[in-house]
Amino acid sequence: MAAPARSAEAEARLAGLQLPQSGAWLHLARGAAVSRLRAMGLPVKRDEYWKYTDPTPLTVAAVPVAQVIPGETEGFDGIDCLRLVFVDGVFDAAASDNPALAGVEISRLAEAATQDIHWAHEVYGVLEARGQTPVARPLAALNSALATDGVLIRVVGKVSKPVALVYHQTSTASDAILHHCVKVEDGAELTLLESGPAGARSNTVMEVQVADGAAFHHVRTQGRDHERRTLTHVFARMGNASRFKSFTLTANGALTRNEVVLELIGADGVAHVAGAALGNGMFHHDDTVFITHQGTGCESRQVFKKVLRNGATGVFQGKILVKQSAQKTDGYQISQSLLLDDDSQFLCKPELEIYADDVKCSHGSTSGAIDDTALFYLRSRGVPEREAQSLLVLAFLAEAIAEIDDATIAEAIQARLESWLAAGAH
Amino acid sequence: MLEIKNLHVKLEEEDKVILKGVNLTVETGKVHAIMGPNGSGKSTLSYVLSGRDGYTVTAGSAKLDGQELLEMEPEARAAAGLFLAFQYPVEIPGVGNMTFLRTAVNAQRKARGEEEMSAGEFLKVIREQAKTLKIDADMLKRPVNVGFSGGEKKRNEILQMAMLEPKMCILDETDSGLDVDAMKLVAEGVNALRSEGRSFLVITHYQRLLDHIKPDVVHIMADGRIVKTGGPELALEVENNGYADILAEVL
Numbered sequence: 208m209a210a211p212a213r214s215a216e217a218e219a220r221l222a223g224l225q226l227p228q229s230g231a232w233l234h235l236a237r238g239a240a241v242s243r244l245r246a247m248g249l250p251v252k253r254d255e256y257w258k259y260t261d262p263t264p265l266t267v268a269a270v271p272v273a274q275v276i277p278g279e280t281e282g283f284d285g286i287d288c289l290r291l292v293f294v295d296g297v298f299d300a301a302a303s304d305n306p307a308l309a310g311v312e313i314s315r316l317a318e319a320a321t322q323d324i325h326w327a328h329e330v331y332g333v334l335e336a337r338g339q340t341p342v343a344r345p346l347a348a349l350n351s352a353l354a355t356d357g358v359l360i361r362v363v364g365k366v367s368k369p370v371a372l373v374y375h376q377t378s379t380a381s382d383a384i385l386h387h388c389v390k391v392e393d394g395a396e397l398t399l400l401e402s403g404p405a406g407a408r409s410n411t412v413m414e415v416q417v418a419d420g421a422a423f424h425h426v427r428t429q430g431r432d433h434e435r436r437t438l439t440h441v442f443a444r445m446g447n448a449s450r451f452k453s454f455t456l457t458a459n460g461a462l463t464r465n466e467v468v469l470e471l472i473g474a475d476g477v478a479h480v481a482g483a484a485l486g487n488g489m490f491h492h493d494d495t496v497f498i499t500h501q502g503t504g505c506e507s508r509q510v511f512k513k514v515l516r517n518g519a520t521g522v523f524q525g526k527i528l529v530k531q532s533a534q535k536t537d538g539y540q541i542s543q544s545l546l547l548d549d550d551s552q553f554l555c556k557p558e559l560e561i562y563a564d565d566v567k568c569s570h571g572s573t574s575g576a577i578d579d580t581a582l583f584y585l586r587s588r589g590v591p592e593r594e595a596q597s598l599l600v601l602a603f604l605a606e607a608i609a610e611i612d613d614a615t616i617a618e619a620i621q622a623r624l625e626s627w628l629a630a631g632a633h
Numbered sequence: 634m635l636e637i638k639n640l641h642v643k644l645e646e647e648d649k650v651i652l653k654g655v656n657l658t659v660e661t662g663k664v665h666a667i668m669g670p671n672g673s674g675k676s677t678l679s680y681v682l683s684g685r686d687g688y689t690v691t692a693g694s695a696k697l698d699g700q701e702l703l704e705m706e707p708e709a710r711a712a713a714g715l716f717l718a719f720q721y722p723v724e725i726p727g728v729g730n731m732t733f734l735r736t737a738v739n740a741q742r743k744a745r746g747e748e749e750m751s752a753g754e755f756l757k758v759i760r761e762q763a764k765t766l767k768i769d770a771d772m773l774k775r776p777v778n779v780g781f782s783g784g785e786k787k788r789n790e791i792l793q794m795a796m797l798e799p800k801m802c803i804l805d806e807t808d809s810g811l812d813v814d815a816m817k818l819v820a821e822g823v824n825a826l827r828s829e830g831r832s833f834l835v836i837t838h839y840q841r842l843l844d845h846i847k848p849d850v851v852h853i854m855a856d857g858r859i860v861k862t863g864g865p866e867l868a869l870e871v872e873n874n875g876y877a878d879i880l881a882e883v884l
Contacts, residue, residue, distance in 0.1 A: 578725075579686065580723050581723050581724075581725045583684075583685050583686065583707060583723075584719070584722075584723040584725065585725070585733070585737070586684070586706070586707040586708045586711070587683050587684070587685075587707050587708075587710075587711055587716075587717055588711055588733075588737035588740075588741075588793060588797065589708050589711035589712050589737050589738075589740045589741035589744065589797065590708060590736055590737050590740045591706075591708045591740060591744075592706070592708065594736065594740060595708075598728050598732075598733070598736065599725070599727075599728070601727070601728075602725060602726060602727025602728045602776075603727060604727075605727040606727070
């Protein structure tokens with residue numbers, strides 16, 4: 208049960224925010240989310256799930272100030288995609304492309320009040336609510352209750368180009384709460400891109416329903432803004448022979464917590480979640496993943512790599528839960544950090560919980576320094592120390608980047624990473 | 634070309650003296666060989682010259698064309714024309730062989746104020762060189778030395794040497810771990826690079842390699858010093874009688 212103190216905090220937070228005006232179904236969904244939140248209370252540092260990451264900056268009513276980095280280019284410059292732009296958490300229609308694209312229906316959450324979008328009833332707040340057990344995620348419930356904007360995307364065919372959610376932060380005190388729902392129907396396929404900081408502080412939830420034989424590719428870059436605080440949740444529910452691939456590139460940020468909660472419901476599904484993070488100085492980056500295998504013959508793979516220096520902190524909490532029904536599961540999890548000095552730290556909690564008996568599951572976690580012998584080898588061939596170090600950093604991250612299927616997008620990510628390293632952003 | 638004077642070196646971590654006054658001059662265009670028993674300091678000499686951490690120079694100097702090497706960073710030594718073929722080439726997972734070589738070639742050119750090599754030109758040159766050393770396209774694409782056999786690793790060292798065009802090449806026990814055919818192939822690669830303007834310092838335990846890479850001068854190193862210098866016949870003497878006789882004579 209929630210302690211009274213944290214309920215009081217939740218009340219204080221709720222009191223400062225208004226339940227947005229919504230149509231009937233959405234209003235109900237928001238009301239249910241408020242009840243969930245009230246029952247759970249807000250997270251506190253002494254919660255086991257927040258042991259390594261202090262949630263206070265995410266829960267306090269006043270937004271911690273975050274300076275805006277000028278001149279940062281968008282994450283997917285040069286890639287042909289349909290851009291939907293959000294500025295400080297508000298959809299900017301003028302800056303966005305016309306959301307008309309064959310095979311996909313796109314609507315704005317804020318307009319869902321006037322439209323009865325049937326499929327969204329079964330997704331909005333529903334996947335989030337499922338994700339509340341066995342571990343409570345109150346800030347996701349808070350998001351379902353209070354999200355002010357977002358998109359609803361239904362995919363019925365193979366979409367010709369990616370849809371990109373482009374976030375810009377212009378205010379030092381913006382508090383963005385965005386909620387997106389995606390439904391990829393039978394056999395359909397979508398690539399969804401996300402880039403930039405949604406606000407000085409942001410809380411983003413994405414619920415993704417991947418139907419039988421459907422595929423969802425997700426690639427995001429979280430900018431190199433030093434001060435922003437970001438919390439993201441991706442809740443996914445997968446059908447038979449469906450595919451889910453998610454990759455996140457993060458550089459800097461005072462606080463980033465990326466949670467992925469994924470259920471392999473149907474048989475023969477494939478889910479890969481990967482991340483590459485570069486942290487320098489005031490940087491706290493937390494990947495928290497919970498993958499549940501329910502269907503038989505599914506494959507899940509988690510690959511997380513972090514490069515840390517100047518007192519940066521990296522966290523990984525990854526769990527694979529294999530239910531009794533999930534025979535022939537193939538689960539893999541690797542989390543590694545490269546510590547470029549003695550001041551940085553990597554905190555890691557890998558977990559496997561297996562109830563089926565015919566299962567292949569493995570996990571590994573390492574943290575280490577840069578290989579001096581390799582560094583010397585490169586330098587002895589004339590490569591300057593800094594450049595040699597960058598090469599080794601890129602090599603370390605390569606396994607995570609290899610999780611991006613689309614070669615053009617992978618190149619864009621690689622180029623962005625190289626430019627950050629060359630600019631000394633890290 | 635290379636002028637080493639009274640070089641004294643100890644291990645940084647322990648108070649162990651390895652080199653106790655090495656004197657050695659390699660003239661331009663010549664091939665010098667250093668032979669010597671285990672623990673005589675041969676590999677240390679090659680590491681100190683190329684700038685590896687972990688050693689402290691307590692006295693002496695090593696100059697390449699008049700430039701003091703010992704004060705330079707490893708990358709600056711490379712740009713100045715020094716190359717070390719490693720006894721144990723390092724595996725670097727995740728870095729493609731081709732990317733590595735192109736980065737190295739262009740970093741050196743940049744350091745010397747020369748124009749960088751274009752991708753097209755680089756490809757053309759590396760393909761030619763790789764062919765001579767029987768290095769296939771797949772090996773060029775793979776991560777540096779990862780999954781390479783012993784022979785492939787050594788051939789890859791020679792490929793790097795060919796691409797970087799150094800003026801002073803140090804070969805540290807390049808013959809170790811090679812079968813006769815592989816050694817011949819590597820030696821041919823080295824011989825193809827011999828030229829008037831390029832010098833070699835070949836470090837080896839055995840005379841075998843020197844059958845293929847014919848030295849102008851042979852030095853015997855023992856207990857951190859060059860104890861004897863002679864012509865190619867000195868290598869044969871070692872082969873026939875071992876080091877014991879020579880060492881007994883000089884120590």
